[in-house]
Amino acid sequence: MAPALEHPSKSDDSAERSRYRRILRFALRTLLQVWWFEVVLPRIGLERLAERRRTERLIRVAQRFRMLAVELGGLMIKVGQFLSSRLDVLPPEITSELAGLQDEVPAAPFSSILPLAEAELGVPLARAYSSFDPSPVAAASLGQAHRATLVEQDAAALGFERVVVKVQRPGIRAIVDVDLAALRRVAGWLSHLRVVSDHVDPRALVAEFAATSIEEIDYLHEAAGAERFAEMFADDARVSVPEIVWERTTRRVLTLSDVTAIKINDVDALRAAGIDPHEVATVFAEVMFEQLFGHGYFHADPHPGNLFVTPVEGPVDDGSPAWRLTFVDFGMMGEVTDELRDGLRKLLIAVAARDGRGLIEGIQNVGILLPTADTAELERAMTRLFDRFGGMGFAQLRKVDQREFRDFGREFGAVVRSLPFQLPENFLLVIRSMSLTSGVCSALDPEFNIWEAIEPYASDLLRKESGNVVIAAAREALSAAGVVLRLPGRIDQLITRIDAGMVTVATPAIDRRLGRIERLARRAVGSVLFAGFLIGGILLIPTATPLGIVLTCVSALPLLYVLFTGTPRPPGR
Secondary structure (H helix, E strand, O other), X not given: OXXXXXXXXXXXXXXXXXXXXXXXXXHHHHHHHHHHHHHHHHHOOOHHHHHOOXXXXXXXXXXXXXXXXXXXXXXXXXXXXXXXXXXXXXXXXXXXXXXXXXXXXXXXXXXXXXXXXXXXXXXXXXXXXXXXXOOXXXXXXXXXXXXXXXXXXXXXXXXXXXXXXXXXXXXXXXXXXXXXXXXXXHHHHHOOOHHHHOOOOHHHHHHHHHHHHHHHOOHHHHHHHHXXXXXXXXXXXXXXXXXXXXXXXXXXXXXXXXXXXXXXOOHHHHHHOOOOHHHHHHHHHHHHXXXXXXXXXXXXXXXXXXXXXXXXXXXXXXXXXXXXXXXXXXXXXXXOOHHHHHHHHHHHHHHHOOOHHHHHHHHHHHOOEOOOOOXXXXXXXXXXXXXXXXXXOHHHHHOOOXXXXXXXXXXXXXXXXXXXXXXXXXXXXXXXXXXXXXXXXXXXXXXXXXXXXXXXXXXXXXXXXXHHHXXXXXXXXXXXXXXXXXXXHHHHHHHHHHHOOOOOOOOHHHHHHHHHHHHHHHHHHHHHHHHHHHHHHHHXXXXXXXXXXXXXXXXXXXXXXXXXXXXXXXXXX
């Protein structure tokens, strides 16, 4: 069914231009302030003046943006939520101020929602639903949700009658377009500031944010995401997903079964229902890790408003919990490529092993850091982080002296922000998803230790990776052996061609150089043989001890050849 067309009036155009200018004015004022205090003053020797009251300045900037976002709504609230997670780029004074920004705004009047919904569905609301509550159960900057019941015929066909109907705010697409146009303009300004462009690509960030935002206001995309998510967990009794009523769904209206239950962060209600919050946290973490590291398709907005715990009626015989995790709102979904998924697995293994060096290598493999980045300081900081805080749960971390946290946070944040970052596609959604997962688990149980949730999964990955490592090592050994075996033949062929006169040499100097090249080639062959036998022997000792010992001993022969026989003779002999 084709969506209804919106015809903007002159007043709408004026409001959009005013909105665009307000966003740009705020951005320009902030950029000029940053440029003056962070670039100009230090260059003229007034760095101390720039440092003075820096914290207060940053907090004021964050507060002004927060007020602007709440007033404008639209994408600005989501921009604030996005910025609050950018600990790698922004100082903590800004991220902490924006952390509490919620996507909750006053509901649109039902008088404006009614004609939009009827135009989308193509029938009067009274014919589409037997009842429709004009008061929304939830309202956000992009849309709002109402409870309703299906007509008898639809309810009989689907097997349920209670539904939730999401309806977009009137004119939201135009607002999104205006906001994205302003953000692209600001990104262009930022790309000319080296203090920003040296660390991150603003245009790429806005492009990814725009793609996610446009998908989020397409309810057909959300419905397809919900069905794909349901298929992923079709055989998993721990997870449930609302059913889509496709006959009552368009790009701007989404109807799905009402799965409202106990909110996941309502600890008192969970306990009253006989559900252990710690068990919920454990299962939730497992399910999120499986999405990210197993399926590669994950819910990128798992905040408490999008998660319910639904008690199961009747006996449970398969060992599953007597409740289900119910996910809703599939407008923001993330997907990772096979390459990125493999990189994330390696990162997970490094985190579980408290391996600072491995973590840095994993970050580089994933593509977060540019290859030219000097990571020595970051490696030292990560090693200190693991040594001091690794393995602590949230409750233990709360007992750490806050001054120690602040000092370490300043040092670690400065190191991270000094490095050149580039973010792979969808990686911001990975960060958001894992950050929200950790927060939900800690709210369910302050004693919950996210490390303990990671380690069983990482151990399984280690078992799987060990087989891949042996296979890869064997392939490398065979490849090296092939090169070693072919090199002498190729050198002999070259010498034969020279002896047969097929290669002419113009001067005696070239003859001497050719002799040196031949000797160097033979020494290279000996070196490759030595390294191949030694590494192959070391790799095989744990699994094939006799063969490994033999290869290790044999490696001494090419080493002796390199050291003595292959030594070039002095000229004149």
